[in-house]
Amino acid sequence: MNSQQDKLWVRWVHAYYIKRGTIENVTINSNTSWLLRKILDTRELLRDIGGWEEVSNIQKFSIKKAYNQMQENFERVNWRRLICNNQATPKSKFILWLALLSRLTTTDKVSKWSRDCITLCKLCGVQDESVQHLFFDCDYSKSVWATTLHYLGLSPVNFAVGELRRAIQKARSKRSKDKLYVMLYTECLYAIWLQRNCKHFKGTNLSPPAVIQEVLFKVACNCNENDRYRLLLM
Structure with a gap:
């Protein structure tokens, strides 16, 4: 004073x-x-x-x-730039953050406090639902990822670890194409979560091609003009 x-x-x-x-x-x-x-x-x-x-x-x-x-002395996570250096929508980044922390209420977690919970994946109904399965091992999710990567001219890698590692690496880059990948990665993950909830609560969900079109439109609305033009060519 x-x-x-x-x-x-x-x-x-x-x-x-x-x-x-x-x-x-x-x-x-x-x-x-x-x-x-x-x-x-x-x-x-x-x-x-x-x-x-x-x-x-x-x-x-x-x-x-x-x-x-x-601030306390916390260990820095290697995916921090994936959240901070990301031009995707706030809701999608929030869901990505929860997924990275394994805090989403997938059925494997719900079953721990509710015995009546059916643990099968809401999208494929074949395997138990977890963050790992829902976003990367489920056939529905694999179809979404494969098509998205095809648009970007990238080859699929191990979807769980490989794609996350690639997203973390590209989040450190300033290249326009890498930023576009990070946005698509984030919006795809959020879209899969939304379709999972639609299937669970409404009994219906969009097909993977329809999901991808929604993702491309959302990313186009939030990216710069050059990236928007690149998306239109896809």
Whole structure:
């Protein structure tokens, strides 16, 4: 607060609350405004992360430094750019994130708390449904992936590990074609999840070719003009 005492609000706080003391020893009472109370409540947090010096840059508060100090030391996942450096729709990125964390409510998870749950895949009805099976091993999903890769001129690899590894690698690239692949990868995964839910709750779902057309349209609406032209040629 001392660095901007020319500001009217700062001068008022100093005159009526801090007076001749410091912000560290100001007492919060019933007359303290809500905004100032919230600011003063952060004093303990500030002390825990090392004090003012740890969150300031040339005597000015730094949001970036404060944020970094407040974060715990988590191990970085190798797919972080697949979420952050991705121009796909927010909903599709959210489903991708849940899939990467294996947090989607596939039947193998539901069966753990519901004995009446039928564990067979909602799309193929042949094998038990899991994230691995639903998105990569199911014949329905394989058809969606194979056609999408054909559009991009890519050969299929091991769908579970290989495609994820390829998507992670391309998410690090700045090439327009690689960004397009990441968008298609994300939107295809989301589309498969939507069709799975349609089959489960409505008893019907689109054919793989129809799904791919929807995916291409959605990606075309969110990509740049050059990529949109490339999609139109597919």
